[in-house]
Each structure stands twice: as C-alpha cells, then as structure tokens.
Amino acid sequence: MIISIASGKGGTGKTTVATNLAMAIGSDVQLLDCDVEEPNAHLFINPVFKKTETVFAPVPEIDEKKCTYCGKCDDICQFKAIVVFGETILSFEELCHSCGGCMEVCPEKAITEKGRELGIIQKGERNSIEFIHGKLRVGEAMSPPLIKKVRSFTRPDKLTIIDAPPGTSCPVITSMKDTDFILLVTEPTPFGLHDLKLAVGAVKILGIPCGLVINRSDLGDNKVKEYAEEENLPVLMEIPFDRKIAEAYSRGDMIVKVMPELKDEFLKLYQAIKDIAE
Amino acid sequence: MKELIVISGKGGTGKTSLMAAFASLAENKVLCDADVDAADLHLIMNPAVRKQSDFQSGYTADIDREKCTECGLCLDLCRWSAINDEYEVNPIECEGCGVCVYFCPEKAIDFPLNTCGEWYISDTRFGPMVHARLGIAEENSGKLVSLVRQEAKKLGEDKGLDLILTDGPPGVGCPVIASIGGASAVLIVTEPTISGKHDMERVVQLSAYFKVPAMICVNKFDLNVELTREIENYGKEKDLICVGRIPFDPVFTKAMVQAQTVFEYNTDSETIRDIRNIWGKVARELEI
Numbered sequence: 001m002i003i004s005i006a007s008g009k010g011g012t013g014k015t016t017v018a019t020n021l022a023m024a025i026g027s028d029v030q031l032l033d034c035d036v037e038e039p040n041a042h043l044f045i046n047p048v049f050k051k052t053e054t055v056f057a058p059v060p061e062i063d064e065k066k067c068t069y070c071g072k073c074d075d076i077c078q079f080k081a082i083v084v085f086g087e088t089i090l091s092f093e094e095l096c097h098s099c100g101g102c103m104e105v106c107p108e109k110a111i112t113e114k115g116r117e118l119g120i121i122q123k124g125e126r127n128s129i130e131f132i133h134g135k136l137r138v139g140e141a142m143s144p145p146l147i148k149k150v151r152s153f154t155r156p157d158k159l160t161i162i163d164a165p166p167g168t169s170c171p172v173i174t175s176m177k178d179t180d181f182i183l184l185v186t187e188p189t190p191f192g193l194h195d196l197k198l199a200v201g202a203v204k205i206l207g208i209p210c211g212l213v214i215n216r217s218d219l220g221d222n223k224v225k226e227y228a229e230e231e232n233l234p235v236l237m238e239i240p241f242d243r244k245i246a247e248a249y250s251r252g253d254m255i256v257k258v259m260p261e262l263k264d265e266f267l268k269l270y271q272a273i274k275d276i277a278e
Numbered sequence: 279m280k281e282l283i284v285i286s287g288k289g290g291t292g293k294t295s296l297m298a299a300f301a302s303l304a305e306n307k308v309l310c311d312a313d314v315d316a317a318d319l320h321l322i323m324n325p326a327v328r329k330q331s332d333f334q335s336g337y338t339a340d341i342d343r344e345k346c347t348e349c350g351l352c353l354d355l356c357r358w359s360a361i362n363d364e365y366e367v368n369p370i371e372c373e374g375c376g377v378c379v380y381f382c383p384e385k386a387i388d389f390p391l392n393t394c395g396e397w398y399i400s401d402t403r404f405g406p407m408v409h410a411r412l413g414i415a416e417e418n419s420g421k422l423v424s425l426v427r428q429e430a431k432k433l434g435e436d437k438g439l440d441l442i443l444t445d446g447p448p449g450v451g452c453p454v455i456a457s458i459g460g461a462s463a464v465l466i467v468t469e470p471t472i473s474g475k476h477d478m479e480r481v482v483q484l485s486a487y488f489k490v491p492a493m494i495c496v497n498k499f500d501l502n503v504e505l506t507r508e509i510e511n512y513g514k515e516k517d518l519i520c521v522g523r524i525p526f527d528p529v530f531t532k533a534m535v536q537a538q539t540v541f542e543y544n545t546d547s548e549t550i551r552d553i554r555n556i557w558g559k560v561a562r563e564l565e566i
Contacts, residue, residue: 008316010289010448015473037449038287038480040473078337078376099357099375138483141420141452166289166448167315169412169419173370190534191294191318198316201414205370219528221535243501246526250471250502 002160002179003273004208008195010166013185013215013239016249018163019044020256022129024266030158033133034147034175035165036119043252047124047131055134055149056115057142059093060102066110073102073111094141118146123153130158144174151175168198176202181277182210183236188220193227200231209276213269216241234276237269279434280462280564281427281442283312283490287477289448291469292497295530295540296553297445298322301404302541303557304566307441309407310430312457314395314422317409319445322537325400325407333395333410333425335418337374339367345386352378352387370415395422399433406433420456423447427457440566450484458484462564463491465521469498470505478509482516492518493563495556499523519563522556525549 005018015033019041022031033041060073060082067089074084081095082102093116103111119136134150136143143165151174154160164175176182182203186196196212203210212228217238228235239245239262248258256263284297297319301309311319339360341352346365353361356378360371379387394416400407408430412419430442446457446464458464464485468478478494485492494513499506506523513520525548533543544550 009318010316012290037451037454038473038477040288040476043472043476076376076380078374097373097375099373099377100355101375101377101380104355104377105380136451138450138480139455139487141455143451167419168414169315169453170415170417171451173415177370189531190321190537194318194321195316198414205415219531246498246501250469250474250505252472 001181001274001277002154002162003181003183004162004164004176004179005183005185006164006172006176006199007166007185008168008199009186009192012187012192013213015040015044015163016255017183017185017213018161020254020262021266021270022161023254023256024263025159025270027128028158029161030130030132030155031161031163032150032153033163034150035163036134036136036143036146036150037165037171039133039135041163042131042133044254045126045129045131047126049122049124051123053121055118055121055146057096057098057118057145058100058113059096059098059116060091060111061114062089062091063110063112064089066108068108070107072105072107076101076105098145118142121149143171147171147174168202173202173206176208177206179208181273182208183213183273184210185213185215186224187216188214188222188224192220193224196224197227200233211236211273211276213237213239215239236272237265279431279440279442280566281444282560282564283444283446283458283461283464284467285446285454285458285464285481286448286467287450287481288468288474291467291474292530293467294318294445295534296467296495296497297443298539299541299553300443300557302539303554304441304443304561306439307405307443308430308434308437308439309402309404310426310442310444311407311409312423312426312444312453313447314410314412314426315419315447315453317411320409322534322539323402323404323407324537325398325402325409327398327400329399331397332393333397333422334391334393335421336392336394337376337389338369338372338392339376339378340388340390341365341367342386342388345384347384349383351381351383355381394418397422397426397429399429406437408433420452423453423456441564450480454484455488458490459488461490463493465493465495465560467495467497468509470496470502470509472505475505475509479512482518493521493560494518495521495524497524498526500525519559521559522552524552524556
C-alpha cells in the first residue's frame with residue numbers, strides 16, 4: 001500500500017505525521033521524502049545513508065559539424081530551449097523538458113543527449129525503516145523528474161509512506177498520483193481551510209480515497225470541521241496544540257518519543273487508513 | 279521603484295501574515311501575491327476585483343479517434359507515457375511537448391492552448407493588488423508568477439508608486455526562481471526549527487545564485503532561542519542583514535480568523551512593536 005501525505009498549505013505538519021507514522025509502524029515500511037525542494041524528513045528520522053546518486057535530465061547536445069541550420073529543432077521545441085537563426089544554433093538547457101523531439105526531428109542526426117544535473121537521491125535506513133529522499137540542486141527549476149526518480153524506489157512488498165511537497169501543482173500531483181490513499185494534514189485556520197479545499201480538488205481529479213489529520217486542532221476556528229462534514233471527509237486524527245510538541249519538533253525530536261502515548265494514536269490512524277483503502 | 283519578495287523555503291513560517299502586517303505599514307505600494315499555487319493573501323486583503331483575465335499557457339495533445347489509424351508511433355515517441363492503448367491522452371501526464379502532434383502521419387492530433395488559471399487587478403484597503411489563481415493540478419506556475427510580477431510593476435509605474443510588496447511561494451523550485459529574479463531584495467522569514475533552518479539555508483543559496491540581496495527574520499523565535507542564535511549567526515557569516523525576531527504569538531491566528539492584519543487586530547503589544555521595528559529596518563535597507 002502507498003500512502004501519500006499532502007496538505008496544500010505548507011507548515012501544517014506533513015513531515016511530522018509522515019515521520020511519526022513511519023516510526024510508530026516501525027517495520028516493513030519505507031518512507032519516501034518527495035518534497036525535493038525542501039526535504040526535511042531525514043532531520044527527524046536520522047537515517048544512515050548508504051548510497052547517494054546524482055540524477056540527470058536528458059538535454060540536447062548539438063554537433064555543429066553536422067548541423068545545417070534547417071531550423072526543424074527550433075520548430076518542434078515548445079519550450080524555446082533550442083533556437084536557430086541564420087547560421088547560429090543555441091540550446092538553453094535549463095528550459096529543456098527532455099521530450100527528445102529535437103533529436104527525433106533532426107534530419108542530420110546532429111543532436112544527441114547529455115545530462116543536466118537535477119539533484120541527488122539518497123538511500124538509507126534507520127532501525128527497520130527504509131528511507132529515500134531527493135534533493136533538488138539549488139538553481140534547478142524542475143522537480144517532477146526527480147520526484148519520479150524517488151518514487152521509482154517504491155517496493156510493492158512494503159508499506160510506502162510519501163511525504164509530499166506543499167501546493168497543488170505538478171510536483172504535488174507527481175507525489176500523489178497512483179497511490180492508494182491520500183492523507184491531508186491541515187490546520188483549523190482560514191489559510192489552512194482555503195488551501196485544504198484546493199488539495200481536496202486535486203485529490204478528486206485523481207480519484208483517490210482520502211482522509212484528514214487536523215493539526216493544532218484547538219487553535220483557529222471550527223470551519224475545517226464543518227467543511228469536512230459537508231464534504232464527507234473523514235477526520236482520522238486530531239493533534240491539539242502543545243508547546244511541548246512544537247519545541248520537540250524544533251529540535252528534531254519525534255513526538256512519539258517525547259509523548260509515547262501518541263504512538264497508539266498513530267497506529268489507530270494507520271488502521272483507519274487501511275480500513276478505508278482496502 | 280523597489281521590489282521586495284517575502285520568501286521562506288519552508289512553508290508555514292508566517293510569510294503571508296507578516297506580509298499582510300507590512301501592508302499596514304508601507305506606503306505608496308502595490309501588493310502582489312506570487313504564491314499562485316496556494317494563494318492566501320487575499321483572505322486578509324479582501325480585494326475588490328477590477329480586472330479579471332484568463333491565464334493561458336502550454337498545450338495538451340488531443341487525439342481525434344476518427345482520423346487515428348492506431349499506428350502506434352505516438353506511443354513510441356511519448357516520453358511521459360501519457361497515451362494509453364486506447365489512444366487516449368491523459369491530460370495530467372501530457373507535458374505539452376507536441377512531439378506526437380508533429381510526427382502523427384495522419385495529422386490526427388489536436389494541440390489546443392490550455393487555460394490554466396486567472397489573474398486579477400484589484401483594489402484593497404491597503405492599495406492596489408495583483409494576484410492570481412492557478413487551476414488545480416495545472417502546470418506553468420513559474421510563468422504565472424512572472425506575469426503577476428510584470429503586471430504589478432506596470433501598475434506601480436502607472437500610479438507612480440515606490441514599492442512592490444510581494445508574497446512569494448515556499449520551496450526553491452520553479453515558482454520561487456520566477457519570483458525572485460531581478461528583485462531589489464528578498465526577506466526570508468524562517469523559524470527556529472531544524473527544518474526551518476535547513477530550508478532557510480537552501481533559499482539563501484538560491485538568492486546568492488540569482489544575485490538577489492537577502493535579509494533574514496526569525497518568527498516564533500522563543501520556541502528555540504538557541505537555534506534562533508544559530509540562524510542569526512549563519513546570516514552574519516553570509517553577510518546577510520538580520521532584521522529581527524518575532525515571538526510565538528497566537529495574535530497572528532486570531533487576526534487571520536478575523537481577516538485582519540495584526541495591526542488592525544491589536545494596536546499595541548510587544549509583537550506589534552517588533553514588527554514595526556523590523557519593517558523600519560527593511561525599509562531602510564530598501565532605501566524607501
């Protein structure tokens with residue numbers, strides 16, 4: 001089973017829920033941190049990394065000796081990543097989406113592919129949790145190909161927990177699609193509710209069952225619960241605000257360690273997810 | 279005209295609440311919400327929309343089954359596995375690269391332009407505002423960010439304003455890159471948590487990469503004073519201006535629930551004075 005943990009709004013507690021859920025379950029579980037722009041789960045899990053690999057996106061390499069400046073590559077490229085004018089050809093590899101169209105269309109076979117560094121993938125473990133995350137190279141704009149690479153390590157024989165990035169656009173969709181359950185972590189504030197509605201919209205497009213965790217559930221107002229009721233979204237867990245939790249989080253401590261009584265709550269959450277997804 | 283972008287790396291550090299507070303203090307400015315993916319500033323600004331426009335960007339392939347001979351060439355060429363065995367295009371997977379459209383021997387593939395959001399010019403009680411809404415699950419957020427920034431600049435120039443005050447997105451990827459390029463400065467709002475610090479360091483690197491001067495402000499500083507000091511020391515090492523600290527204060531949530539800025543909700547408290555001092559320093563740095 002694959003559970004993706006998302007939110008719409010940032011800072012609602014996705015990583016807290018993902019890491020503590022993985023820690024509470026403890027065995028036969030893998031945690032994939034797909035928030036490759038700002039990966040944080042490793043700060044809490046403290047995995048021992050055993051393998052690091054650099055991930056590249058294919059971009060065109062032009063052999064100017066073969067190029068006749070016919071301009072077909074310029075015509076086919078939708079992203080203005082390759083431009084021909086007169087007897088000059090330029091490629092802007094940071095704009096390239098790696099579709100391979102220029103290489104395919106070139107009548108002179110003057111284009112091959114080289115790599116643009118997207119970032120790195122690291123694999124490690126902590127106790128019996130298998131941990132994988134991606135780190136986008138600072139300055140690189142495109143995160144979805146790196147997220148796909150992190151997800152390629154999904155093992156069907158294990159429970160996979162995905163920590164998704166905030167928002168509702170392509171990086172989030174890449175982290176949520178083809179999963180069995182989406183757990184949306186929200187907070188009962190106007191910003192939390194507004195962005196939750198966007199996230200629920202994305203979940204509906206994907207057609208995946210979902211449920212809510214309301215974090216800092218006693219701050220703000222009651223409108224998230226009212227919305228959940230109207231939309232028939234099950235509220236699977238509520239975590240009240242506790243300065244002890246906030247301070248533990250600030251240090252990188254797991255809340256199941258600081259407040260062991262919460263371990264059972266996370267196991268109940270997992271059971272509730274299984275009941276809905278299966 | 280100066281342009282300040284408020285960013286954070288990590289989400290939920292208080293960017294938008296602080297940005298709204300600045301809207302109460304800054305004069306002669308246009309507000310801009312560049313967090314088009316999950317825009318929230320309008321929830322406090324309550325903008326009256328004056329002009330609404332579609333945001334069109336990118337294309338999606340669409341196979342005409344009448345013309346299609348199921349030759350399979352598009353399936354072979356598509357690197358996104360966006361076309362299934364029934365020759366239907368999954369619009370979520372389609373990258374809009376047009377390779378299938380170009381090579382289809384039957385010219386059976388249409389390639390319509392996507393409408394993937396809306397953008398607005400509005401009036402608020404704090405002055406004009408440019409904002410947008412990216413459609414759910416849509417691409418091209420970076421292009422929409424560039425568009426709202428351009429429009430905010432135009433509007434500011436037309437009205438002879440001094441400042442564009444922009445709420446930026448979280449992260450370090452496409453929309454953030456589109457938000458900060460060419461800005462006068464960024465203000466990084468962080469929090470004293472190990473994740474806040476980790477993400478702040480990455481966004482400091484990003485600002486340096488694009489040569490945009492950065493300032494740092496630590497919100498909720500009293501949750502972990504030691505880490506606050508570490509963040510400020512990191513800032514000093516990198517020659518960044520640390521403009522101040524704000525305590526953890528439920529006033530931000532209370533003001534948000536009332537759709538107010540903290541200055542409208544509460545006229546005097548330590549937090550209010552801290553924010554006023556921070557804005558004073560930011561304005562001095564911007565020379566406005």
